[in-house]
Amino acid sequence: MQTLFQNIASFSKFSAKFLLITAFIFSAVAILNAQTLDAFNPNANVAVDDIEPLSDGKIMICGQFTTIGGQNRRAIARLNADGTLDTTFPAIDPAFQNILDMIIQPDGKILISGGFSSINGVARIRVARLNTDGTLDTSFDAGLTTPVGVSRMALQPDGKVLIPANFSSGGFTSITVLRRNSNGSADASFASRAFNGQIAQLVLQPDGKVLAVGAFTTVDDLPHRNIVRLNADGSLDTSFNSSINNGAVFLMTLAPDGKIYAGGNFTTVGGQTRSYFARLNSNGSLDTSFQDPQAFAATSGAVRPSIVLPNGKILIAGSFDTVGGAARKQLARLNSDGSLDTTFRNMQVGVDGSSAPSMIKRQPDGKILIGGNFTTIDGQTRNRLARITTDDDIVPVISPYDFDGDGKSDLSVFRPAENNWYINRSSNNQFYGAQLGLSTDKLAPADFDGDGKSDIAVWRESEGRFYILQSSNNSVRVENFGLSGDVLTVGDYDGDGKADLSTYREGSQSYFFYRGSLNNPNNNITYLPWGTSGDKAVRGDFDGDGKLDAAVFRPSNNTWYIRQSADNQVVYRTLGLSTDKRVSGDFDGDGKTDICVFRDGVWYILQSSNNQITYRNWGTNTDTLVAGDYDGDGKTDVAVWRSGIYYILSSSNSAANYQYFGASGDKIVASAFIE
Numbered sequence: 001m002q003t004l005f006q007n008i009a010s011f012s013k014f015s016a017k018f019l020l021i022t023a024f025i026f027s028a029v030a031i032l033n034a035q036t037l038d039a040f041n042p043n044a045n046v047a048v049d050d051i052e053p054l055s056d057g058k059i060m061i062c063g064q065f066t067t068i069g070g071q072n073r074r075a076i077a078r079l080n081a082d083g084t085l086d087t088t089f090p091a092i093d094p095a096f097q098n099i100l101d102m103i104i105q106p107d108g109k110i111l112i113s114g115g116f117s118s119i120n121g122v123a124r125i126r127v128a129r130l131n132t133d134g135t136l137d138t139s140f141d142a143g144l145t146t147p148v149g150v151s152r153m154a155l156q157p158d159g160k161v162l163i164p165a166n167f168s169s170g171g172f173t174s175i176t177v178l179r180r181n182s183n184g185s186a187d188a189s190f191a192s193r194a195f196n197g198q199i200a201q202l203v204l205q206p207d208g209k210v211l212a213v214g215a216f217t218t219v220d221d222l223p224h225r226n227i228v229r230l231n232a233d234g235s236l237d238t239s240f241n242s243s244i245n246n247g248a249v250f251l252m253t254l255a256p257d258g259k260i261y262a263g264g265n266f267t268t269v270g271g272q273t274r275s276y277f278a279r280l281n282s283n284g285s286l287d288t289s290f291q292d293p294q295a296f297a298a299t300s301g302a303v304r305p306s307i308v309l310p311n312g313k314i315l316i317a318g319s320f321d322t323v324g325g326a327a328r329k330q331l332a333r334l335n336s337d338g339s340l341d342t343t344f345r346n347m348q349v350g351v352d353g354s355s356a357p358s359m360i361k362r363q364p365d366g367k368i369l370i371g372g373n374f375t376t377i378d379g380q381t382r383n384r385l386a387r388i389t390t391d392d393d394i395v396p397v398i399s400p401y402d403f404d405g406d407g408k409s410d411l412s413v414f415r416p417a418e419n420n421w422y423i424n425r426s427s428n429n430q431f432y433g434a435q436l437g438l439s440t441d442k443l444a445p446a447d448f449d450g451d452g453k454s455d456i457a458v459w460r461e462s463e464g465r466f467y468i469l470q471s472s473n474n475s476v477r478v479e480n481f482g483l484s485g486d487v488l489t490v491g492d493y494d495g496d497g498k499a500d501l502s503t504y505r506e507g508s509q510s511y512f513f514y515r516g517s518l519n520n521p522n523n524n525i526t527y528l529p530w531g532t533s534g535d536k537a538v539r540g541d542f543d544g545d546g547k548l549d550a551a552v553f554r555p556s557n558n559t560w561y562i563r564q565s566a567d568n569q570v571v572y573r574t575l576g577l578s579t580d581k582r583v584s585g586d587f588d589g590d591g592k593t594d595i596c597v598f599r600d601g602v603w604y605i606l607q608s609s610n611n612q613i614t615y616r617n618w619g620t621n622t623d624t625l626v627a628g629d630y631d632g633d634g635k636t637d638v639a640v641w642r643s644g645i646y647y648i649l650s651s652s653n654s655a656a657n658y659q660y661f662g663a664s665g666d667k668i669v670a671s672a673f674i675e
């Protein structure tokens with residue numbers, strides 16, 4: 001294979017007429033202040049225990065409060081994006097008790113758990129489901145009876161609900177994990193396990209296994225201290241073994257690579273010192289490459305919530321005073337090795353352990369929401385809920401076709417007869433070319449080296465091998481990855497601004513495979529079980545967190561199934577037919593990939609900003625689809641290529657543009673990932 005890289009001074013087959021063409025780019029708009037307290041202040045009168053940012057910018061909160069901004073709202077409320085109370089979501093009466101946990105279902109309904117025994121006078125013991133308008137969903141009844149305690153639940157992709165339940169009767173206590181069908185009825189196929197202590201939280205892994213943490217030492221009389229993993233049928237996963245030697249685990253976070261961040265009040269793991277926070281390998285063993293963060297408190301302390309940021313750093317919160325020997329009042333950021341990130345300043349959340357944050361969540365725009373029982377941050381009044389901007393507010397937008405790094409896609413084709421790539425730099429309207437690949441290779445353009453420029457790349461399916469011409473140093477990188485029959489799905493799955501090698505493998509259980517570049521010194525491959533036979537893989541960042549999501553289109557029911565990387569929640573949308581072409585793009589400019597199909601000259605776009613379908617008449621069935629942000633306004637334009645001409649409908653002014661580029665037999669680079 002030849003890999004000669006050369007500039008081409010002239011290219012007579014193409015017009016030199018300039019055209020802006022931008023597809024999704026690895027770029028970002030940065031918040032200049034490293035950490036800034038937002039004016040956002042909903043003013044809850046008592047603790048906020050859980051937070052769920054919604055796709056429309058609004059925010060659901062729940063907890064122990066009875067008023068928000070002076071208005072009556074007991075235990076659950078919906079806020080507008082600016083923090084004011086959304087009065088269109090009604091007040092409910094959860095029998096004068098708290099709501100600890102909530103899960104937003106893909107259909108918008110809200111699962112809740114807490115100390116309540118009824119909702120608006122209708123008996124619902126500890127678990128209930130609300131409709132999108134806040135009314136009780138009477139079709140769901142988990143059938144629990146008092147006295148019982150329920151903590152943080154988990155939702156399966158099939159709609160079944162996993163519930164950690166603590167039953168107490170006549171001096172006898174039974175603690176177990178229940179599974180309920182989507183209507184709340186008992187799922188007898190899920191085996192019951194006996195825990196000897198409280199379960200604080202359940203987390204569902206992508207492979208269907210269930211992690212449980214809390215304050216227990218045995219499960220079914222077998223030693224399992226504070227963390228255990230169950231198989232999909234409820235049986236114990238004996239391949240998972242962890243030794244958190246003392247204390248308890250309050251909350252955990254599952255990282256994209258399968259590792260587990262555990263926060264609690266423990267001080268040793270596997271016999272080694274770990275002060276309230278540790279990282280475990282996927283088999284439960286201590287990850288010794290992640291050092292002791294040395295989070296300490298003047299009295300009794302703990303780390304509760306944590307989130308893994310797109311750049312691999314970890315934000316932690318809890319009742320601690322110092323981290324790594326430096327003053328950090330109840331909020332800190334760690335580097336990927338566990339050391340204190342000193343660029344994140346001491347924001348001094350609350351005054352003592354009783355006011356520590358109990359939940360942190362990241363909005364799609366990167367801003368951080370913090371909930372708890374605090375009343376001040378940075379010396380300013382913030383009652384129980386606050387929002388901060390950080391230097392992690394950089395949300396990459398994926399663009400595989402910007403070869404000169406100017407933020408605009410470049411006109412580009414691959415000529416199989418010559419094995420040549422021809423590219424017109426939009427920055428200076430100059431042509432250049434590179435010889436890379438074979439006529440049978442699949443085009444895989446993406447920014448693999450993270451320099452802000454797309455790399456010329458191909459995937460040779462017969463060899464299971466990538467050939468990448470890195471723009472940072474003009475060297476060819478060869479990587480073994482994938483098998484014959486896989487579907488090419490390269491993109492940034494770990495959010496570090498570099499494209500990851502990735503393929504999708506169809507089967508009765510289909511998988512996305514990717515080799516993440518972030519925090520992956522051993523070149524480990526991550527697998528995401530998603531989809532089944534007949535499903536079609538689709539590429540996109542549907543939740544706007546800067547990471548590609550596991551997503552498929554199911555032709556049998558014309559439904560898109562998306563597992564959001566931001567929160568592992570499942571979203572499904574129905575649009576299109578099995579014969580349609582599927583296109584990825586941010587057509588409304590909100591930083592999220594929109595679901596789009598093309599049929600008989602019409603583009604059907606489900607806009608993520610408002611969940612409305614819009615239509616564009618552009619092109620014919622025989623055209624090649626080449627959607628991209630051609631006018632540079634941050635929105636994807638509908639566009640087609642036909643017989644050497646690009647036809648573009650600009651979103652900025654609805655003007656029709658065309659540009660000559662390419663010849664018959666060329667593969668158009670902008671169509672590389674369109675089915």
